[in-house]
Amino acid sequence: MSLRIVWPLLMLILWMSFHATGQPSTVEFKRYDNGPRLDMDIYPPSPSADKIEDAYSPLVICIFGGGFLAGSRTDAVYLPYYKFLTEQGFTVAAIDYRLGLKDAKKPPSLFNRKPIITAIEIAVQDVYAATDYLLKHATDLKLDTGKFILSGSSAGAITALQADYEKRNNMKNAKVLPAAFQYAAVVSFAGAIYSREGRPDYDIAPAPTLFFHGSKDNWVPYNKVSLLGTGVYGSKCLAKRRKKQGYSYCFYSFENVRHDVAAFPMKEYQPQIQDFFRDFVFSKRPLFIDINIKDLNRKNSFMRNPSDIYK
Template identity: 50%
Template sequence: MRNSFKFSLGTFLLLSVFSTISSTAQIILHDKKTQVTTKTFYQRDTISLKLDIYYQGQLKDKKPTVLFVFGGGFVTGKRDNKLFQDYFNFLAEKGFKVVATDYRLGLKGKKFPTPFNTSALRDAIDTAVTDVFRASNYLINNAETFGVDTSMIILSGSSAGAITALHADFNKRNATALARNLPEAFQYKGVISFAGAILSYQGKPKYKIPPAPTMLFHGTADKLVPYNKVRLFNRGFFGSKFLAGRFKKAGYPYYFQYVEGMGHEIAGTPMKDKLPDILWFIQNYIFEKKRYFMEVDFKDADSKRSFQMPDKKKRW
């Protein structure tokens, strides 16, 4: 078990497969009707965090909102990566606001954690969650200006961003110190996770109150973010398969779609290939409040192999 944890944690921390593709300086939209407004939601010393609001119609039009967190191993990545544009435009066309947010990259320039010292990783996740809460609070405080329905804010994220999104809802539902800056009555309405996991120092993740309805995408051959779990003593990464099992046992509504033989590319492919499924989840689980426990086993019979990041940069 020790070697399994070491390999998964080390390879995860390399980088998301999507972080190697540079984002364009100017956002190119496929649908000319979609508009983008950029705002600075946090400024202190040399730190400036921005968010982009994607919308159709008027900015003040009140709409449900998807708050998106990009991936990149907490080392790299940008909120305006062109790989996310199909996802953003699709949701905007369907009547949502989409907010793509910055967050501080807590592992940038730092040594990789070891299995016996994951404090840097834990701090990076907490830092990202703190900034997502700041972005959330900014949207709540400016809801009328930006047309945000604060009762319908849905978290979504890819890879490190999915980890952040899952942790953000986890912290809010457990009323941790990180969540104190958000209004007490506020809760996220849903979570859409593309290859995410929860890092726990206290064994299996537990919720004081039920989590938001959660949609989980994961590849069974993912070696960057664990599909199931990797554990060392009381610490571990608990991936989508494990979380789905916990949700089912506890009676929490969830939708879990896993792709047999696929690796970490699942952190991006559903944002192009599974858009109707995502809309179905939002309609049924969030708008209609259906209490479904759903697992979808997807396999491409023509797929010959699973793509994985090479581990030539593996440091230990």
């Protein structure tokens, strides 16, 4: 039997197994010469999700956080979020990516930019590799290629926002994906975009984006950190830019909260995430939403400063 026949058959068996067990299946999507093997865990939609049984499902590509130096797609903090998404009828692909700051000796800064630039670049390359794999196997996995969503936390949120930014502007790394393909939405838990050209602009309107960010974030800039047009542009800056240019977004700003926002909204704001998918992805409503939240009961638990890791 030829490989052309065997491969689709294997993919069909895997897909049937996913839906029978509800458990993820791990597949390799990229292996670099003299480098790491990158895997993804594919979680099928829950059998109880409100969907047509044989319909192609929307997909959320989930990108873990960890400062580009740690973290894993299987970290316990993300598993309830994956479960929530599958219960809404999504397929989830939780992916690996290369950790560009894993061996860094000192923290990145405006005067030590190369390590973070490289870390973001290779992470985006890996997201594109995962996306390419999923596009090529979309029929076998029953994925709706018009509804590929990026979701990331912290470094993963930076990667998600950066991947959409570079794809919409047809930058070099994005050329591995079909020209007509665009991500349907981005969900960012404390993310930002790196730009050498000032506040990020788009040749094509960016994907509708759901931002969560704390105003006192001590890891990822809430507003921006820039010098002579080069810098990291956080959620506040990006939301303001989108509003000015007429691009759809929803921004949940948490007053006096630090980097905890990289985690807790995945659990505590699931109804709001569900509303975002309904209004921005499925109904494609042109909405501009800014919500400021001051929770007097919330205590910051993520007190560690990034520089402490390098001591």
